[in-house]
Amino acid sequence: MIKENKELxxxxxxxxxxxxxxxxxxxxxxIGRPCDILKVKINDTVKTGQLLACAEASVxxxxxxxxxxxxxxxxxxxxxxxxxxxxxxxxxxxxLTEEQFPLLDKSRINSFSPDELRLLIKNAGIVGxxxxxxxxxxxxxxxxxxxxxxxxxxxxxxxxxSDNRLMIEESExxxxxxxxxxxxxxxxxxxIAIEDNKAEAISVFKNAILNTQYTIRVLKTKYPQxxxxxxxxxxxxxxxxxxxxxxxxxxxxxxxxxxFAVFEAVxxxxxxxxxxxxxxxxxxxxxxxxxxxxxTPVKDLISFCGPLKxxxxxxxxxxxxxxxxQFSDDFPVIKGxxxxxxxxxxxxxxxxxxxxxxxxxxxxxxxxxxxxALISMAVASEKWDLAKEYGALDCVECGLCSYSCPVNRxxxxxxxxxxxxxxx
Amino acid sequence: MDNLIVxxxxxxxxxxxxxxxxxxxxxxxxxxxIAGVWIFGIGALWVMLAGVFSAxxxxxxxxxxxxxxxxILDASAILTGLLLSYNLPANVPLxxxxxxxxxxxxxxxxxxxxxxxxxxxxxxxxxxxxxxxxPTYMTTFIKPYDSITAATPLALLKEGKALNLxxxxxxxxxxxxxxxxxxxxxxxxxxxxxxxxYLWVRKIISLHAPFAFITIVALLSWIFSxxxxxxxxxxxxxxxxxLILGAFFMATDxxxxxxxxxxxxxxxxxxxxxxxxxxxxGGYPEGVSYSILIMNAFVPLIDRFVRPKxxxx
Ligand code: SF4
Ligand code: SF4
Numbered sequence: 001m002i003k004e005n006k007e008l009x010x011x012x013x014x015x016x017x018x019x020x021x022x023x024x025x026x027x028x029x030x031i032g033r034p035c036d037i038l039k040v041k042i043n044d045t046v047k048t049g050q051l052l053a054c055a056e057a058s059v060x061x062x063x064x065x066x067x068x069x070x071x072x073x074x075x076x077x078x079x080x081x082x083x084x085x086x087x088x089x090x091x092x093x094x095x096l097t098e099e100q101f102p103l104l105d106k107s108r109i110n111s112f113s114p115d116e117l118r119l120l121i122k123n124a125g126i127v128g129x130x131x132x133x134x135x136x137x138x139x140x141x142x143x144x145x146x147x148x149x150x151x152x153x154x155x156x157x158x159x160x161x162s163d164n165r166l167m168i169e170e171s172e173x174x175x176x177x178x179x180x181x182x183x184x185x186x187x188x189x190x191x192i193a194i195e196d197n198k199a200e201a202i203s204v205f206k207n208a209i210l211n212t213q214y215t216i217r218v219l220k221t222k223y224p225q226x227x228x229x230x231x232x233x234x235x236x237x238x239x240x241x242x243x244x245x246x247x248x249x250x251x252x253x254x255x256x257x258x259x260f261a262v263f264e265a266v267x268x269x270x271x272x273x274x275x276x277x278x279x280x281x282x283x284x285x286x287x288x289x290x291x292x293x294x295x296t297p298v299k300d301l302i303s304f305c306g307p308l309k310x311x312x313x314x315x316x317x318x319x320x321x322x323x324x325x326q327f328s329d330d331f332p333v334i335k336g337x338x339x340x341x342x343x344x345x346x347x348x349x350x351x352x353x354x355x356x357x358x359x360x361x362x363x364x365x366x367x368x369x370x371x372x373a374l375i376s377m378a379v380a381s382e383k384w385d386l387a388k389e390y391g392a393l394d395c396v397e398c399g400l401c402s403y404s405c406p407v408n409r410x411x412x413x414x415x416x417x418x419x420x421x422x423x424x
Numbered sequence: 425m426d427n428l429i430v431x432x433x434x435x436x437x438x439x440x441x442x443x444x445x446x447x448x449x450x451x452x453x454x455x456x457x458i459a460g461v462w463i464f465g466i467g468a469l470w471v472m473l474a475g476v477f478s479a480x481x482x483x484x485x486x487x488x489x490x491x492x493x494x495x496i497l498d499a500s501a502i503l504t505g506l507l508l509s510y511n512l513p514a515n516v517p518l519x520x521x522x523x524x525x526x527x528x529x530x531x532x533x534x535x536x537x538x539x540x541x542x543x544x545x546x547x548x549x550x551x552x553x554x555x556x557x558x559p560t561y562m563t564t565f566i567k568p569y570d571s572i573t574a575a576t577p578l579a580l581l582k583e584g585k586a587l588n589l590x591x592x593x594x595x596x597x598x599x600x601x602x603x604x605x606x607x608x609x610x611x612x613x614x615x616x617x618x619x620x621x622y623l624w625v626r627k628i629i630s631l632h633a634p635f636a637f638i639t640i641v642a643l644l645s646w647i648f649s650x651x652x653x654x655x656x657x658x659x660x661x662x663x664x665x666x667l668i669l670g671a672f673f674m675a676t677d678x679x680x681x682x683x684x685x686x687x688x689x690x691x692x693x694x695x696x697x698x699x700x701x702x703x704x705x706g707g708y709p710e711g712v713s714y715s716i717l718i719m720n721a722f723v724p725l726i727d728r729f730v731r732p733k734x735x736x737x
Contacts, residue, residue: 002436158436229735239735314429320436327430341435348429350437355540357442359678360630364685369734373683374727391734399434406442407540413432 002158002223002321002403004197008287009280010161014169016291017304019092023066023295024077025052026087029334030127031134032059040088044071048099049271051123052088061135061335062125063088066273066293068096078331080298080317080324087332090295101270109266114184117266124265125272125335129257130163130226131318133336136258140184147250149187150235151178151259153194153201154219154226157319160339162276163256165289167194167201170260171208173267177259178214180266185252190214191235192256197221223321224398228253230367242394257338277333279305281342283312292333298340299329314348316341321399354407362401362411368394372401376414379421387418395419442539445678446499448628452619453506453673459602459612463568464514468608472509475521479505482529490534500539504528507547510609510669511713512554513565515573520561524550544720545680548713565605576605578665582709589660599663610666620672632685634671636692637699638662644700667699670712680720687723687730694719 028034035053040046046065054062069092077087112120122137130152151174155163167174182190192209194202196218205216217235219225229240231253238249246253257276264270273294280287284305292301298315302308316323317337362372370391378386392415401411460468483501487493508524528550536542555562567574577594580586589595598604602612610616623629645661647654662668675681675695682688695715702711 002438233735312428314431314435316433316435321434323433323435325428325430325432325435327428329428343435348435350429350431351441354442355538357445357540357678358681358683359445360683360685363683363732366732367735369732371683371727371732390731394735403434403436404438406438406440406445408437410432412434416432 004221005159005280005282006161006164006197008159008282009278009289010164010198012165012288014165014276014289014291017293017296017301019067019098020293020296020300021092022072022297023090023092023293024087024297024332025063025066025090025295026077026079026082026085026332026334027053027063028079028082028085029063029133029294029336030061031132032061032138033057034085035060035063038074038088040071042071042074045069045093045096046071046090047096049101049273051271059135059138061127062123062271063294064125064271064273065090066295067092068098069093078328080326080331080334080337083327087295101264101268103267104269112266114186117180117184120269121262121265124261124270126258126261126265127272127335128255129261129275129335129338130255131322131336131338133334136254136262139252139254140181142185142247142252144247145250146185146187146247146252148189148191148236148252149178149182149185150231150251150253151190151192151256152226152228152231152253153192153198153205153256154231155198156195156221156223156226157321157323157339158223159280159341160278160319161280162278162289162338164198164201166260166276167198167256168204171204173263174256174259175208175212175214176267177261177263180262181254181259187252188213191217193217193219193231193235195219195221195225223400224367224396227367227396227398229396272335275333275335275337277301277337278339279342280339281312281344282347283308283310283344284342285309292337294335295332297329298326298331298333301333301340302329302342308342310344312342313345314343316343321403322397351408353409356409357407359406361404361406362409365400365404367398367400368396370395372411372415373409375418376409376411379414379418382421384418384421387415388422392418392422441498442500443498445628446503448623448626449673450499450503450506452623452628453503453510453609455615455618456510456609456612456669457506459615460510460514460608463602463611464566464608465571468514470518471512471514471516471521471608472506474518475509475512475525476502476505478522479508479525479529482526483534486530486534492538498539501529504533504546504550507609507673508550511547511551511607511666513562513606514608515564515566515571516561520554520558523557524554526550527553540679542679543723544717545674545677548674548717548720551713552717565607567605568603568611574605576665576709577660578703578709579605582703588657596659596663599660604664607666607669610669613663613668616668616672620668623672623676629672629676630685630688632688633675633681633692633695636689637671637675637696638667640693640696641667641699644697648700649704661700661703665703665710666712670716671695674713674716675719680723682723682726682730684727684730684732686732687726690726690730691719691723694722
């Protein structure tokens, strides 16, 4: 069993992070085409929520200003996933008043058609907030009908608790978001899936759904419960075949934070310019769940949650199982930043890689039923066909194999490598 | 902030390492060792110590010669030496376990590339070598709580000197407590089961191979080993010889058995079948060690073709 370490932050209420002096907004924060149509230029004054850039391509998502101020640069800047990318720098102007996005009239909202809703969501720049960052409007236009909508509140990555806090503190907004998504997809079976380590969130939701048709599914806490394929199987007992999508088995999965963003986009006309981030780690004095403007430098987050009790040796965007280690603390929060994890030297010490003991731990733990040990051996001898036969392409990259290997074999790394080789 | 470590996910790792696993198995074998000394006298202790220390010595020496980090602390050499001595009679000369350890460590383990690359169970290779080279030492057993020599129950049966427990002057209870002739570490069933239970509870071993192994031996013995069909004494078949030791401690060795649960089950079936065949028709009274060694050779094949249940077929 993986040590969860959620107790560091799970009971700490959401705090708003003070606005940053500067925000760096990358033109690509999603899976798909980068925003190639700039709507602003250097020295322009922008207001919070103002459109900065968008794209012609449909699989893309526009980006917006997250603070009011002046555009001071458009150029290369650090990106937590890509290393570097083009970003728009906004310098805050404290003389400008912050935009407000009050709730709109309910009757107007009810009059929206599914197509109008999709457009609203697209224009608000909403992407999968669990970390996948796939543009939400695309996921809301399935090419064939689906019958089930699963709302992912599993949050199975260790350390991360922002979805948990959101469910506890913003259940109403999440439910309204779910309602909109259900209307667009025209589905009747709606499940809210939560892991059983989130007792408070479960009880909040059990009360909140009393007058709805929704079903709560309390799932066993078992990483990677929140991975789409696992979730669909746990909730619906349907298996997504190899190489197929959830919608091929009639299911769509949306994260709770995405639902909340959809609610804000539709009910408040508010673009996606802020999100919740769990900033955590044993060496942080004041870890917590922060409401952060997109583009805020992560070093600001760390110093806000500091001071550090020990020197930081690793900074991870995301959780410890699938997150990405960073070269420095100088990179912006993007739409997919669910957490920032700071680890010290003793927590990241890497033991040397040994010869496979054939203990079978990786086989026992693989959620996809693969034989990771054999895939990694096939990779070592460059037998790509064999790696494929052992199921390399079905790997969901959860990392459990590497996690559980007693001789520290870099198995998931090998499997990922095999994937790039097989496709060729 | 600089000097950050950048590596690929996952960024955390479970704590259990190789030495954790190997030490757990060593601990699980201790009750049986204590029972062996209790039953056969202090001589058994010297055999065990000779086995363990020579195994450690050869491991250190060969690692040094191969220019590798000395891996003795991972306890795998201790385990090999211990298992080897458990498969010896208590009254062998002390150079015998030393030679056995040499074969186990130098030939069966290190010559294949070290822990993880060996195909055959090192302790069993050592034992097989000793049995072939010095059969008299290897098949002269002493009577429990006594120093006169006595044959094992399976040997009595094989040679036709006794047909059932009554004629051997033994009861099932004697098997459970170890009051019978045999190798140091195989006689006390209760002690072995305590160790096996410990490993199972700590999730170090799974029971697929032992279950299949023991069940098939019991089943075949029940059907074919009696005066008539379905009249065989299957309890005797299970408790005698080295079946319990072999099934729980050697047919569960990570390196030399299949990776998947299904594969382990097939491995156990094969071991059971071969054990029965050797016991009934072979030249030796006991066949556990040889059947495990033979099945070791099939492991690559089993792993190649037996797959776990895939999420998506
Ligand atoms: S990362 Fe490892 S455990 Fe996870 S699905 Fe891939 S092979 Fe299986
Ligand atoms: S967990 Fe590691 S040592 Fe065990 S079988 Fe898998 S790769 Fe080999």
